[in-house]
Amino acid sequence: MRGGVDINKKIRFVTSNEGKFGEAREILEGRGFEIERFDVGYPEIQSFELEEVANYGVKYLWEKFGGDLFLEDSGLFIDSLNGFPGVFSAYAFKTIGDEGILRLLSGNPDREAYFKSVISFCDEDGNSNLFSGVVRGRISEEECGKYGFGFDPIFLYGEETFAEISIEDKNKISHRRRALNDFIDWLEGR
Amino acid sequence: MRGGVDINKKIRFVTSNEGKFGEAREILEGRGFEIERFDVGYPEIQSFELEEVANYGVKYLWEKFGGDLFLEDSGLFIDSLNGFPGVFSAYAFKTIGDEGILRLLSGNPDREAYFKSVISFCDEDGNSNLFSGVVRGRISEEECGKYGFGFDPIFLYGEETFAEISIEDKNKISHRRRALNDFIDWLEGR
Numbered sequence: 001m002r003g004g005v006d007i008n009k010k011i012r013f014v015t016s017n018e019g020k021f022g023e024a025r026e027i028l029e030g031r032g033f034e035i036e037r038f039d040v041g042y043p044e045i046q047s048f049e050l051e052e053v054a055n056y057g058v059k060y061l062w063e064k065f066g067g068d069l070f071l072e073d074s075g076l077f078i079d080s081l082n083g084f085p086g087v088f089s090a091y092a093f094k095t096i097g098d099e100g101i102l103r104l105l106s107g108n109p110d111r112e113a114y115f116k117s118v119i120s121f122c123d124e125d126g127n128s129n130l131f132s133g134v135v136r137g138r139i140s141e142e143e144c145g146k147y148g149f150g151f152d153p154i155f156l157y158g159e160e161t162f163a164e165i166s167i168e169d170k171n172k173i174s175h176r177r178r179a180l181n182d183f184i185d186w187l188e189g190r
Numbered sequence: 191m192r193g194g195v196d197i198n199k200k201i202r203f204v205t206s207n208e209g210k211f212g213e214a215r216e217i218l219e220g221r222g223f224e225i226e227r228f229d230v231g232y233p234e235i236q237s238f239e240l241e242e243v244a245n246y247g248v249k250y251l252w253e254k255f256g257g258d259l260f261l262e263d264s265g266l267f268i269d270s271l272n273g274f275p276g277v278f279s280a281y282a283f284k285t286i287g288d289e290g291i292l293r294l295l296s297g298n299p300d301r302e303a304y305f306k307s308v309i310s311f312c313d314e315d316g317n318s319n320l321f322s323g324v325v326r327g328r329i330s331e332e333e334c335g336k337y338g339f340g341f342d343p344i345f346l347y348g349e350e351t352f353a354e355i356s357i358e359d360k361n362k363i364s365h366r367r368r369a370l371n372d373f374i375d376w377l378e379g380r
Contacts, residue, residue: 043233043235043236043246044235044236045233045234045235045236046233046234046235046236046243046277046278046280046281048281053236056233081285081286081290082284082285082286083285084281084282084285084286084290085285086281086285087236087281088236088278088281088282090236091236091238091274091276091277091278092274092278094272095271095272095273095274095275095276096271096272096274096294100271100274100294103293103294103296104286104290104293104294106293106296
């Protein structure tokens with residue numbers, strides 16, 4: 001046992017994304033927790049808030065599969081577009097892509113944006129907890145870089161886009177890393 | 191009784207939208223069905239298909255509130271944007287609006303688009319049926335008209351936008367009207 005959590009009991013990360021799972025495993029195992037991938041679907045509701053989407057999803061999963069599981073949802077929020085694409089980032093990426101975002105901001109000097117990640121964990125009793133991480137940046141004028149995925153090539157963190165930073169380096173500062181850190185701090189303190 | 195349906199039993203339309211309800215009531219009552227508004231929330235899942243969103247919602251409502259109820263969901267699908275904004279039309283309208291759509295299509299001659307409405311009905315036994323209506327048109331070069339709501343001012347039906355046609359006239363040809371007609375045909379034939 002460690003801080004009230006039985007570390008011999010694996011925590012299940014509900015995701016179909018191998019990359020996300022690998023990142024989370026590295027961080028969790030590095031701090032003494034076992035994790036396994038649990039590839040099942042869950043409904044993602046339409047809401048303006050990642051927190052609401054994540055909370056609904058994890059409650060649904062708890063009812064079907066029990067607790068000690070978590071999921072992660074993230075999005076790109078652009079200030080001058082009223083938070084668009086936000087919770088619908090995956091859909092926006094698949095339809096209008098990086099190019100669509102650049103078009104929407106064409107000639108617009110206000111390019112402030114942030115990536116946000118929300119983790120929702122549910123224990124065996126159905127109690128859920130949310131953890132979030134944010135990284136602020138700006139939308140570039142054009143796509144740059146070859147790493148990462150999604151909107152990484154147009155998200156400037158300092159002078160470089162997320163797609164110009166190696167995945168290893170990005171994982172040290174990313175919104176997802178920040179949410180995972182908060183989650184693990186909480187797991188250790190339970 | 192009429193065609194297997196007890197017309198003394200009211201059908202419940204789950205919507206928070208007074209305008210949608212008024213339109214549906216006029217059409218349903220004109221064909222001998224009683225309808226009442228049922229203003230409760232339901233989860234709208236993230237999916238590329240209106241049908242999936244509507245079906246998930248009506249099943250959720252049936253489990254909580256029983257059957258003989260329906261809901262309606264609609265969206266604007268733009269061919270050259272891979273169907274964007276589609277099922278997320280309400281969200282896209284609230285964030286990037288008509289102006290955002292015009293920007294995304296700026297300089298693009300391929301402006302084909304359609305509005306689609308899907309109605310999902312669930313009976314007392316939990317059997318659900320879907321009905322849909324589509325109206326094809328084009329995205330205009332600028333906003334025109336004062337009627338309607340949402341993307342109506344940029345949706346050209348022939349030479350006029352939906353916002354240049356009176357609501358009464360639009361309701362005769364709209365995607366929602368077409369879906370409602372199919373729904374009522376089916377109700378009569380049950």
